[in-house]
Amino acid sequence: MNASRRWLEAFLRQRLDSADLARRLAMLGVPVDAIEPLHPGLDQVVIGLVESVRPHPNADRLRLCVVNDGTQTRLNVVCGAPNVLTGKKYPFARIGVTLPGGVTLERRKIRGEPSEGMLCSARELGLGQEHDGILELDVEAAPGSPLLDALPVDDDRLVLDVGPNRPDLLGHKGVARELAYSYGLGFRLPVIPGASNAGLATLRREQSRTVVGGVTVGTDDPEGCPRITAVVIRGVKIGPSPTWLADRLRAAGVRSISNVVDATNWVMLELNHPMHAYDLARLEGAELVARRARVGEKVTTLDGVDRSLGPEMTVIADAKRAIGVGGVMGAANTEVSDTTTDLLLECAYFNPTRTRRTRRALGLSTDASYRFERGVDLWGLPEAQRRAAELIVATAGGRVEEGVDVCVSSWTRIAPN
16 A cells, blocks of 8 residues: 555644654554655755846747846856746756756856756656646745745655555555544545535435436345445546646556546545446446346456456446446446546445455456455445545536435445435
8 A cells, every 4th residue: 555645644634754654653553664755856956036038149949047046146047948937936956956867957058158057847856747848836935945845745655564454544544544543633534626515415325226317326236236326427527637636646656547537546545445437428228237247248448458257247337238347447438538528436335255256367456456355445435426526526627416325235224325
């Protein structure tokens, strides 16, 4: 389990020291195998204020900038980025600083003009792939202030050795709960930037197949999937995730894909509830149910591999075909794309033993199967759906139409909503 120090700080509303975290977690029975700084080399980068910009006399595409780095001396910097403007602030690396890529800055002349440092792009700082323009900073901090004081990107990844008897610690909430006890603090879910009250309230509880947003939802496999929840969100706009969301996922070792997919991954990493988003328009027969796979049934999973299924496996299916391997991986035939506007979010409980056998039979181990095999919180499905809906509306827009919670086993009907 990869845990982000900053994510845990957001739960506890307090700055934390990674070494102290490791000691406390070890005492709580969760050894920390490694502490990995995510952005080493940024501690010497400061905030620079560009006081003037003029054309380079010997190069059409270069410009000469005068930079205030908080000292008494103004520095001359040659810059080729088109977006540098007078009066704006940017990350600045002085002479002698070694950037994350291993380049140590030296005083030199560029086309006959001295350059005494570097105004940095996100790529040069290891904060992204954008390198066509310098990273503009909208901060109140004074010139010369450490970049890490103004830009909250410093983080440590803690590699936790979570035992098979503690699946609750495979999400940041579970880890934060243990730390809250250790520190004597309260804890609560981090605030989602841009979130409103337009999210999901409660899920309508049903005991058999029902209709939500025009789609029939249920489970015909009460042993393999005794509980399934679904939420319909319409009018979303698929696109890149905001920086705060993408950075949080990267801190936990997960690649950012899109705002909607990232929202489901966020919930998995935060609450230990894997879930899946389907393009509502690609469901055939307006149906989403959990059932046993049919003899000879095949599905192409999201990794592009054609897989043969068997009746001992649980699948998520529409009216005509399998659209996901229960507890393991979704299928390519209903995945969210740039043209998606309406979503159906599914969050279910899959039998751990069934999931383990399916994973072994298919030779397909995923973050989802790792969690379902160990057992997710059966009672936490509604919370996961509410959190995902909140994230999606905040980052992709849209409106939450309605949600449903189908429990088909008598022992799940008492579950809180």
